[in-house]
Amino acid sequence: MTSLRLPMAGTPFVAKSLATLLITAMPALAFADLTTEAPIPQKNIAFLVGTGLTFGGDDIANVQVIDYDDDDSSEDISAGALIHLYTGINAYIPDSDFSIQTTIGYHVDGVFASNGSVQFTRYPLELIPYYNFNRIRIGLGLSYHINPEFNGDRHARLGDREYDNALGLVASVEVKLGSHFAVGLHYTDIDYDLSKVERVYGDNFNEQKDSNIDGSNVGIYSTYLF
Secondary structure: OOEEEEEEEEEEHHHHHHHHHHHHHHHHHHHHHOOOOOOOOOOOOOEEEEEEEEEEEOOEEEEEEEEEOOOOEEEEEEEOOOOEEEEEEEOOOOOOEEEEEEEEEEEEEEEEEEEEEEEEEEEEEEEEEEEEOOEEEEEEEEEEEEEEEEEEEOOOOEEEEEOEEEEEEEEEEEEEEOOOOOEEEEEEEEEEEEEEEEEEOOOOOOOOOEEEEEOOEEEEEEEEEE
């Protein structure tokens, strides 16, 4: 998709700072889990929370962000980025090495600034069967993205775009670093079909008529089971 540059005063989306903090915290969380004195017996069902830092997909918009020192930088809004927060359950199948993980999450990439905001959001519902080795688990499942939406904000003059709910595939490889903590790589293969465009005054973004965008991405994921 053709990108668009939009001058905005402020700082990049705070989620990017949050992502750095979460990734930096991973080694500390893993070390704390590995130093647990006694292993906790495996439950039939484990609740979980997690976060992913994802990259990929088509660029939806390109935003020029100007900070308070008048320095500018370019920020891309991508259909496969950036922060994926999720929660759910992991159900272990008795007398087997298989488990089934079901999660609901919030996936977002964007820029917030004093004179407007631009963001792409969706709510992934995922069902991933895993085969569990000693400390490695491999999964292949489905990812259903609910309400994919680009919001250009009336101040940013990019308008809004809504996309149909989309079904894709997700592949996952994770390493268990302790009784509760796992990190790994996820790959999601998914496309979004345009369903609605809301025009705003002075909107040039709506001249782009791409009816399909690629939201496929690869991500670094961390999951905490309890």
